[in-house]
Amino acid sequence: MNILEQTKQDSKNKLVVVNHPREHIFSNEKIGISNYKKSMKKAIHAISNTLKDRKTPFTGKSIAVLREKFNKIQLEHFKETHSLEYVIEELKELYLDDCVHFHHPKYIAHLNCPILTPTLVAETFISSLNSSMDTWDQSTGGTFIELKLIEWTLDILGFPTEGDGIFTSGGTQSNMMGLLLARDFYIKNNYDIDPKMEGLPADASKFRVFCSDVSHFSLKKNLSLLGLGQNAVIPITVDADFKMDVKKLELAIEEQKQLGNIPIAIVGTAGTTDFGSIDPLPIISAIAKQNKLWFHVDAAYGGGLLISEKHKSKLRGIELADSATIDYHKTFYQPVSSSGFFMRDKSFIDYIKYHADYLNSKEQEEEGIPNMVKKSIQTTRRFDALKLWFTLRMIGVEGLSSYLEKAIESAQFTAQYLSERKDFEIIHQPEISAVVFRYTPYSGLDATYCNLNSHIRKAMFNEGKAIITSTKVKEEVFLKFTLLNPLTTTKDIEEVIDLIVFHGQQYSLKN
Template sequence: MEAQEKSTLLQQESVGEKKHNKHIFSNNKKSLEIYRKSMKKAIKTIGNHLQGRNTPFTGTGISTIKSRIDAIHLENNSSGKSLDFVLEELKDIYLNDCIHFHDPKYIAHLNCPILTPTLVAEAFVSSLNSSMDTYDQSTGGTFIELKLIDWTIEKLGYPKNADGIFTSGGTQSNMMGLLLARDHYIKKHYGIDPKMDGLPPEASKFRVLCSEVSHFSLKKNLSLLGLGQNAVIPVAVDTDFKMNINALKKVIQQQKDLGNIPIAIVGTAGTTDFGSIDPLTEIASIAHQNDIWFHVDAAYGGGLLISEQYKGKLEGIELSDSVTIDYHKTFYQPVSSSGFFMRNKSFVDYIKYHADYLNSKEQEDEGIPNMVKKSIQTTRRFDALKLWFTLRMIGTEGLSTYIEKAMDNALFTADVLRNRNDFEIIHQPEISTVVFRYTPFQENGASYCALNSHIRKAIFNEGKAIITSTKVYNEVFLKFTLLNPLTTRKDLEEVIALIVHHGQEYSLKN
């Protein structure tokens, strides 16, 4: 290559590098200035958007939203666009029509409004990008997470020898509970290490018992753990949709008579549909008598632990072998922020693995707290920082008032619906969900499925509120999931009025 050509090529490479390197976040003055300006524009865009919307949804159709994104060709963008261009584009393809969980009339799923301190924490979590798998990737972050684990363990009433880890959500936490239950049983009764030797032939007979309204993740996880969805044995619930203790005793005996092996019972502290809390103390006693692992899925109800008024609802959780808690539900944290806790830290042995480049045995002997040994994830975000900011800035007393307000709203809604003759409510709220249906005509054998399905869809498509539906005994019911402490009684009355409006509209047409 001629010297002149080589010089031109080097100049072109230098220009290209400078153009694209400006996007690399670093500690130099220019990079930090770009960061400040970019974040300022992002915050302004979000602020303008929030001020410009007063409904949880716009009602824009799914085909319209999809077509906007389909029209964008990523390969035609080799040189990149400016931030201003991308922000304007984002308004059109996402921001304008995104669902607002913080809107007081969003009462559909277990999505909480988030706290401002957590948004500040998110800036640090994303910008510094600590990875929580090892101490040399997180330093102080490790000890912040450990402090919050100890704090939660104390709230649970677990012994000092307990342990835990932050996870991506309830599904992962439930998987860890079932994994420990499976491997603990195998190690105890067959004397083999399932990590090394796999499952014994008898594993095909392993069974996990849970209420018939427990979370679907149990079936999903048992499939992933090699036991199959059929290993889940549902236990009947009572009229309050809580696990029936007599039914539990019968199911255990039935499974043993069939030659199957019950290895775990899962009690739910806050079912997704009803918020019902199983009788945890009684389940713990039965589990102990039968030498069965007791896991509690408190993904929803875990927030009651910090409420002086309501923590008694979780009595018996301290007797469990493991627990799931979702901070991104009743602790008002952004997704994702969840935790898994085990009664005895020795149970970590069923999970941990030593990799010389990450958490060598020498480091463990030195007492270096590498968190990867407790997690089924390797790379893991510093999500604990969000809860840290919350507790430091709001405190447990302040935080508990939010879920208590949501629970008050649920009781108010139940009273309103129960005192009307055009609604049917089928349970007394335990936490903050209300399951009911619109029943304007009282005819024997009448089905209200089509009517209530229409109501849910019509309200969503209108965008003024968002509710959801579920099925109870194969019939469609509507559901309010109340988590927003800013939702007022007036908001709830207006949503009920929307239900009646769309219900009457449907009845006139049919």
Template sequence: MNHQEANINHYARTLQKTIDFVTAHFRNTTQPFSGITPADLKPAVQSIDFNTTSSSIDDLLLEVKSIYSQHAVAFHLPKYIAHLNCPVVTPSLAAEIIISALNSSMDTWDQSAGGTLMEMKLIDWTCEQLHLGASADGVFTSGGTQSNLMALLMARDYYINRTLLYNVKMQGLPEDAKRFRVFCSEKSHFSIKKACSILGLGEHAVVCVPVGNRFKMNTKELKNLMEKEIAQGNIPIAIVATAGTTDFGSIDPLIELGELAKEYGTWFHVDAAYGCGLMLSDNHRYKLSGIEYANSVTVDYHKSFFQPVSSSALLVSDKDTLRLMCYHADYLNPVEQEKDGYPNQVNKTIQTTRRFDALKLWFTLRLMGKDVLGEYIDQIIYTAKQAANMIDKDPDFELLNHPEISTLLFRYNPYSTEVSALNTLNQFIRKKLMDSGKALVASTKVNNEVYLKFTLLNPATTAKDISTILELIKNIGNEYARNN
């Protein structure tokens, strides 16, 4: 047997044992979390000596089980309803094997070839689904934070290049940059402020617009704030709408915001990291109406398309705006290659080396199809409505919002106690539930008041699961009352 054949056989044996390991993990995992604490787990991790090696893959898998997999949060189980983590579909896992084994890098054609064209086709498909127009384009990214950063980079440089006739790449930020303003909902993702900080505009550049009673951006308040900033000599360069806020799943009024962006000549970005999955559903697609007015859109396939992390994209309505991020290196993507018709995806992104994450979505669409994913979206929205109705009818709970997608906030309050006591009670419930590992829910604060949060992204979660979780919450609340 030659060396290459021996390596191939070793690869096959190792992968088979690893697949058996993962299969056993799924078969034997019965609750979302083990309840392990950092203090309990850290000594075992710290005891590992990298100067010695495991004697076999079997021993290594046992080690990984003891310090990782048996404590890994099980997003695939129906009683995990905490954060925006979805269960992943099997075709995408098959694709992961190919992605890792072939190890293509998506920056240039000569490192990815067919993978480049497949990614481009998936980007075109997504743009078509969102009706972004014939000139639309995009690129896969690591996640919503990167996509939002790239969108605001383009918004900044698009304004500078168009209005100030100034080369920001060569000269840095112009003096006027300190007057740039980006408008977003007060419930938008933290990455908007983070992006403005990274881009040299500072967090002060972000103007947070109040929301209405459905936690959507108030367009009247937005217009007033824009006029106020203009009167102070500041410059609106972007409006950022959110299609699916993290805490409420609320969708800002995209049509009105798109019209305002056009009226004021600002970049219009839609952060649809969460809500992008609505495009899959015939029943709920209408909730994204107005997204077609966007200059740029953030899409997270690893949220609402049931893909493994990472699988995301930034889309633009005008492919030429992606050139604002283009740099040429003679050793990598020389100008001559572009002239000869070789597509290099590095020309569209701030990343260089990048995995072929698009293959996961390719496998999913080709083996399952859009309609099946759309049915999953319909199911989680239906279950979220059921959950809200159950909570709303129970006198022991206070429901804060009815879900527009699949997120809802509520708190346990059987005694109508004052706010600080309620905060302590609900924080205790969340932590105690996590420590038990029987179910995982999240929590957040609204006006300094603590609420529990359900985020449903698992079509396998049923009303019965929700009922069980609510009963667990009540039991913990009763325990707290007995002991305090």
């Protein structure tokens, strides 16, 4: 026990170690640095052992078993102090042993990518130095790193030099910013009011936003939060490839005008969550321009295609958008959270910005000091840009794009493999890396197929050997692979499909 530790007797006369608070403050003092090094080494050791010991993406533990572990922990236990070894060992039981491993080659469920080692190095700097990106005097060099990456992203988007952007927490926040700008841009140009000061005009209940009926749920959620209501969303039916039907879009815009409603924006999706489908962006842009509507592109999923020479043409038309969403924590292989919102004209920032004298006074901006908080709906914000910086500096654009290209190849293999089998139905060809299908070992029993495929998904999760997910298409249950791991092999895919067949056969025998 070192001199900064003391002991006490608990109610059961057990000796309890109580660490002096000074030891746990991260500082330049010798004891703080020593504790930091030892603690990080122990954490890395625990994580490494977790990776080494686990052979499956999940253990299959039931929710009842996991809940029971936490039911044993009482709030008064937080008054006790323990060594780091104790806390890590406790964490092993509560979390590490049963944590879902997104990096596992047979995790092919949601849009959770495996992450890159350079990003974990960056995370060490981010969390340890704890820069906040809202003001220059809290971030200095970090500000310029983020600005450089914003400039890089604007370039690959094909946005004009007068464009701008900001790192965000994720696609939902970025989409909210796009819809906020669309709303206030329309108000500012059509009403004699300033929405920042006076709120929404009476006509706001008539505002309408158009998107495909397989676009992200955040559009409805955000329009509700923005005071326009979920009914402001006009869903447009999709074609056989799950892309927005542009003829139906034109008809819907005209119909809403006839009803006395006010179209203000169109959202094109570049990579729908379920199918990875990409709307016809050039045509949608032309329709938006013709009707004087804001054009936002949600490329949270598909944004990674922009750095692939082989696939970037799929996003042709995104350069015509007024604003765009990109999630680096999907197809750029970054840890959550790492996302961005981008606009083609930095003057649009006026609809967001606010000056607080203690943060970003007007005098500072006049002096040329970068003002990041005016572009963000967050104030305190992590230095998440550093993860992408490490990635690009260590791996480069071509290396980074090769991961997604391999995932797309895996999706194409899966689609071909399933289409050649008689016991599976595949309903689309993957444009990025999502494949939607269902197990159909017999014919004429669609309702049974829903129960069968729903059972397969649950049974596989409860077993833990592989994790897939499911979705609904026209109220029928389908299975889904989201392939993002470049280490997932064709053998892995075939083995996951064998598991689907096994659990499907087990269900059929019992039912």
